[in-house]
Amino acid sequence: MEAVLAGIKVILTEDGYLSDFSQWNKEVGTELAKEEGIEMTDRHWEVINWIQEQVKAGNPLSVRGIKKSGVIDIKEFYALFPGGPLKISTKVAGVPKPKSCI
Amino acid sequence: MSTTKVKKMLFILSKATIENVYAAFVMANGARMEGIESEIFFTFFGLEAIQKKKLNHLHVATVGNPAMHIPTMLGGLPGMEAFATKMMKKEMEKLDMPPVDEFIEILSASGVKLWACKLAVDMFHLSEEDLIDDLDGVLTIGDFYNKADIEGTQMLFI
Numbered sequence: 001m002e003a004v005l006a007g008i009k010v011i012l013t014e015d016g017y018l019s020d021f022s023q024w025n026k027e028v029g030t031e032l033a034k035e036e037g038i039e040m041t042d043r044h045w046e047v048i049n050w051i052q053e054q055v056k057a058g059n060p061l062s063v064r065g066i067k068k069s070g071v072i073d074i075k076e077f078y079a080l081f082p083g084g085p086l087k088i089s090t091k092v093a094g095v096p097k098p099k100s101c102i
Numbered sequence: 103m104s105t106t107k108v109k110k111m112l113f114i115l116s117k118a119t120i121e122n123v124y125a126a127f128v129m130a131n132g133a134r135m136e137g138i139e140s141e142i143f144f145t146f147f148g149l150e151a152i153q154k155k156k157l158n159h160l161h162v163a164t165v166g167n168p169a170m171h172i173p174t175m176l177g178g179l180p181g182m183e184a185f186a187t188k189m190m191k192k193e194m195e196k197l198d199m200p201p202v203d204e205f206i207e208i209l210s211a212s213g214v215k216l217w218a219c220k221l222a223v224d225m226f227h228l229s230e231e232d233l234i235d236d237l238d239g240v241l242t243i244g245d246f247y248n249k250a251d252i253e254g255t256q257m258l259f260i
Binding site for chain 2: 060062063064065067073074075078082083084085086087100101102
């Protein structure tokens with residue numbers, strides 16, 4: 001479906017994830033975060049950057065990966081993105097919804 | 103909070119086979135990943151999953167387990183249980199499934215509450231030192247029923 005985020009026309013999947021990463025920028029990310037009830041801080045962006053790097057490198061995302069990331073620990077991850085942090089942070093990062101069970 | 107009608111999952115784990123322990127852990131973690139609250143009550147043999155000395159030595163049953171699809175005589179040979187368990191652990195590691203001790207750390211950090219059953223702890227003559235540090239406490243089943251404190255709570259027995 002089409003939507004307008006931060007003044008840009010974007011295409012979203014049914015779940016509200018960005019279909020095309022080239023349409024992502026920080027403002028779009030901030031809008032997506034707002035829809036999830038999150039106010040982005042530098043700490044949030046550190047996690048988003050890490051996620052985007054992982055996706056670019058083709059590494060699968062998981063909560064276990066977050067633990068091993070060296071960027072943030074799981075407790076803080078759940079505090080920064082409450083209610084399904086992997087789902088929410090990947091949405092904000094403009095990457096596809098992860099299919100991980102861990 | 104999640105958009106699903108399930109708001110809280112309570113698991114009672116009564117077994118120590120590796121597939122049952124992982125079933126409970128994956129479901130509890132999966133719940134947290136969806137924003138669903140989760141708690142686990144370890145009772146009877148489930149206590150082995152939270153005993154420091156035993157939690158990394160859990161096995162899959164090779165005898166009396168028709169799902170293994172091997173003849174009983176074969177399953178009962180020395181070393182078969184350890185072998186089958188090793189194979190299963192190898193496959194799980196390929197899928198980024200952590201070993202039990204790391205999994206417990208992840209569960210605890212993700213906000214899953216972990217409880218030992220008082221009756222079982224007494225029955226097996228265990229003490230606090232035998233159990234993991236991440237344990238949130240020892241409860242009776244009555245206490246655990248009272249953890250169903252919000253609408254949309256589900257309880258599962260494993």
